[in-house]
Amino acid sequence: MSGIRAQQKEKTRRQLIDAALGQLSADRSFSSLSLREVAKEAGLAPTSFYRHFSDMDELGLTLVDEAGLTLRQLMRQARQRIEKGGSVIQISVRIFMEFIESNGNIFRLLLRERSGTSPAFRAAVNREISYFTLELCDYLQQANKLDAEVASLQANAAVTIVFSAGSDALDADKKDREHLAYRTIQQLRFIARGAMELGQRIEVNKS
Amino acid sequence: MSGIRAQQKEKTRRQLIDAALGQLSADRSFSSLSLREVAKEAGLAPTSFYRHFSDMDELGLTLVDEAGLTLRQLMRQARQRIEKGGSVIQISVRIFMEFIESNGNIFRLLLRERSGTSPAFRAAVNREISYFTLELCDYLQQANKLDAEVASLQANAAVTIVFSAGSDALDADKKDREHLAYRTIQQLRFIARGAMELGQRIEVNKS
DNA sequence: TAGAATAGCGTACACGTGTACACTGAAAAC
DNA sequence: GTTTTCAGTGTACACGTGTACGCTATTCTA
Numbered sequence: 001m002s003g004i005r006a007q008q009k010e011k012t013r014r015q016l017i018d019a020a021l022g023q024l025s026a027d028r029s030f031s032s033l034s035l036r037e038v039a040k041e042a043g044l045a046p047t048s049f050y051r052h053f054s055d056m057d058e059l060g061l062t063l064v065d066e067a068g069l070t071l072r073q074l075m076r077q078a079r080q081r082i083e084k085g086g087s088v089i090q091i092s093v094r095i096f097m098e099f100i101e102s103n104g105n106i107f108r109l110l111l112r113e114r115s116g117t118s119p120a121f122r123a124a125v126n127r128e129i130s131y132f133t134l135e136l137c138d139y140l141q142q143a144n145k146l147d148a149e150v151a152s153l154q155a156n157a158a159v160t161i162v163f164s165a166g167s168d169a170l171d172a173d174k175k176d177r178e179h180l181a182y183r184t185i186q187q188l189r190f191i192a193r194g195a196m197e198l199g200q201r202i203e204v205n206k207s
Numbered sequence: 208m209s210g211i212r213a214q215q216k217e218k219t220r221r222q223l224i225d226a227a228l229g230q231l232s233a234d235r236s237f238s239s240l241s242l243r244e245v246a247k248e249a250g251l252a253p254t255s256f257y258r259h260f261s262d263m264d265e266l267g268l269t270l271v272d273e274a275g276l277t278l279r280q281l282m283r284q285a286r287q288r289i290e291k292g293g294s295v296i297q298i299s300v301r302i303f304m305e306f307i308e309s310n311g312n313i314f315r316l317l318l319r320e321r322s323g324t325s326p327a328f329r330a331a332v333n334r335e336i337s338y339f340t341l342e343l344c345d346y347l348q349q350a351n352k353l354d355a356e357v358a359s360l361q362a363n364a365a366v367t368i369v370f371s372a373g374s375d376a377l378d379a380d381k382k383d384r385e386h387l388a389y390r391t392i393q394q395l396r397f398i399a400r401g402a403m404e405l406g407q408r409i410e411v412n413k414s
Numbered sequence: 415t416a417g418a419a420t421a422g423c424g425t426a427c428a429c430g431t432g433t434a435c436a437c438t439g440a441a442a443a444c
Numbered sequence: 445g446t447t448t449t450c451a452g453t454g455t456a457c458a459c460g461t462g463t464a465c466g467c468t469a470t471t472c473t474a
Contacts (some may be wrong), residue, residue: 032238119378153397157368167322171329187363187398194398194400197404
């Protein structure tokens with residue numbers, strides 16, 4: 001049932017995806033990639049591209065999904081390390097920075113398409129980020145016994161800060177990155193502390 | 208000495224700038240603009256473009272400067288309203304949201320080029336944002352008597368949060384924007400409170 | 415007032431783009 | 445074993461791009 005044919009098709013599909021990912025870099029955005037370039041890099045005739053994607057946009061959305069997948073693997077990894085004990089904030093930031101270091105181009109893709117010209121891309125990226133945020137929100141609510149709204153606000157702010165730091169890290173050298181990580185950790189502490197203090201007050205006001 | 212000639216030149220230069228700004232929109236980024244399109248929109252022959260800019264990049268950097276100017280005018284406006292009294296955070300967020308509403312495309316330009324493919328563009332945008340942050344930092348240090356480092360951390364975090372909210376606001380309708388503004392205000396309060404509390408502790412540790 | 419400088423125009427060229435179309439050979443279906 | 449399906453190829457086309465080059469008309473300079 002696997003089908004020697006379907007198998008081969010899947011393989012060249014991957015070649016296209018990998019070719020696209022491989023061309024992404026600091027000075028090459030997805031939107032600047034041409035169908036012909038990607039096909040060529042994958043060792044395909046330009047017109048064969050259409051056997052797999054109807055559009056460069058369709059390829060792009062696939063890439064965003066891949067990126068989201070990578071991001072979620074990251075979270076799983078983080079959770080495991082956190083369960084072994086240690087500062088949640090420190091571990092999270094360190095893991096995220098490691099992600100940037102080894103997946104810079106994937107992260108760039110997310111950053112760029114988030115503010116890009118395609119509504120579909122923007123929506124796709126925001127969806128991935130909202131998964132990320134939601135998981136953090138659940139964690140905060142459970143671990144810190146926070147009000148749902150407060151946890152949501154804190155999670156959103158934290159993810160924003162971390163992503164922004166990741167963006168800065170892309171252009172930074174090793175030295176700067178350490179400083180960046182320290183800064184981010186402090187800022188996340190500010191937010192956590194503020195959420196604790198003001199969260200209680202919001203609760204009181206509600207009752 | 209003004210020179211009827213230099214005067215005319217300046218005028219068509221502005222036409223080019225305005226033509227470029229006018230073409231920017233939610234689904235049209237600067238990098239997708241072609242020299243020919245801009246020249247045409249400005250009512251010029253393609254080759255005449257070179258009399259004013261050597262490159263589309265040069266035009267782009269000029270646009271970023273313009274955007275930075277607009278941003279600084281915004282700050283001046285905010286300071287005036289704050290001096291008349293009222294919540295600093297609330298007024299700042301409201302003003303920023305008004306800015307997004309009436310200068311969406313300029314803000315989009317900054318957002319996009321910040322993560323774009325041109326190092327020069329990225330640097331230019333980050334410079335403008337750092338002016339913004341520095342002014343806020345000075346204010347915080349002075350008004351809240353904060354430690355320089357703490358003020359810097361808080362200012363950076365606040366600007367990050369506000370810009371991110373601005374980014375979200377671009378795709379939001381009026382209803383969503385109010386909610387967004389509320390969320391942002393809460394988050395800024397978290398940060399401010401956290402900075403106050405933890406800032407003191409940092410001071411203590413230092414001594 | 416003669417000559418230099420220059421903003422703007424039109425033509426021309428090479429190049430990269432997306433994609434329509436007809437074709438081939440191998441796997442799948444019957 | 446025959447027919448059908450289909451991943452991949454090569455050719456071809458129209459189009460938009462940046463920009464080199466020579467020209468004109470007007471303003472500036474001396």
